[in-house]
């Protein structure tokens with residue numbers, strides 16, 4: 083490490099409180115986790131101040147779709163900077179937010195034709211929960227106040243979003259602050275009993291929802307689900323049938339369906355919206371992360387006309403009086419428009435089918451590894467579980483990965499790849515080879 087790099091590290095550790103981090107893990111000698119000051123990014127690679135590079139194999143927390151310093155998104159942002167950096171969205175509107183809303187509506191075939199904006203994913207989740215409750219209230223159903231989430235769900239870390247999150251590590255400390263929620267079985271296909279298929283697990287999980295709805299749907303506003311992949315739970319994947327069954331139950335029992343596509347939207351699972359694979363639309367979709375190409379904080383909730391109309395009134399208190407200062411920021415919307423342009427111009431969903439197949443083929447040899455369980459893939463997400471590893475596995479894997487030009491950060495014992503949609507075959511082969519090498523190295527240390 084050069085003097086310059088170690089200077090950035092020590093200054094960061096003094097003044098920056100890093101997210102999702104036990105800061106002492108950066109300081110202790112034993113199991114020390116590296117802190118890497120990034121100097122710049124190009125394509126799928128991040129570079130540090132010493133000239134070392136790291137393949138961003140998890141898209142910088144699942145946000146980056148078309149690489150760092152993407153020339154097309156950069157050009158759009160430069161153009162937008164000279165026009166309008168920001169204007170408030172109450173009483174004012176602007177071209178980027180209008181065009182983005184129209185294009186997103188079109189991507190849902192007009193079903194989810196109203197877009198409400200925020201900045202981070204958790205804020206979009208808060209909005210969907212509040213909107214659902216308030217829409218029922220405006221319809222004279224103010225008893226519908228409860229929310230249902232799935233085991234292992236993750237919807238963000240603000241107080242409302244954390245209430246519908248089921249990850250003990252993030253939630254337990256704040257238990258006394260959170261609203262009680264109903265938690266139902268996850269459809270995670272890894273739970274298949276002998277002879278059961280992923281669809282059987284989906285049916286079992288849907289039956290759990292049915293039991294709850296039969297008991298108390300009159301008090302439930304919405305169920306919130308990460309469709310197809312519960313990412314933070316460790317890339318827990320389920321069959322699309324689950325979404326169809328829950329959609330039917332929601333219709334039958336008058337409960338809103340919120341699909342949180344913050345991580346799985348924007349082509350990540352193979353279709354632009356994950357729910358397209360189930361052939362259903364929810365009442366609310368949340369989007370963030372990839373929607374701005376990984377450039378700027380932008381999140382939004384798409385909803386249908388029926389929900390919108392529930393708020394449309396001469397009475398101000400029936401309106402949805404929620405706001406964030408940077409709601410619909412023009413720069414972020416422009417980055418999103420440039421991102422959607424790339425999807426169209428490069429036929430990205432089609433190209434990703436080939437890319438995902440190459441990734442799957444390159445990682446397939448791991449299926450026979452004695453310490454690998456549940457090698458699985460959905461589009462541009464590939465994951466496996468490491469068997470017989472201790473609690474330090476993730477940290478040690480991350481540290482070893484950085485020494486092998488990789489940015490990979492396992493979730494517990496789950497190693498996953500979620501790269502930008504720009505890797506070529508050579509980069510995919512390199513990623514697979516290095517991932518396997520880092521895995522072996524991390525296992526060897528432990529034994």
Ligand SMILES: Cc1ncc(COP(=O)(O)O)c(C=O)c1O
Nearest residue numbers: 202203204236237238342344345
């Ligand atoms: C499914 C899902 N919902 C919500 C969030 C929260 O988004 P943010 O971190 O932008 O608040 C995340 C973040 O990882 C997520 O994966």
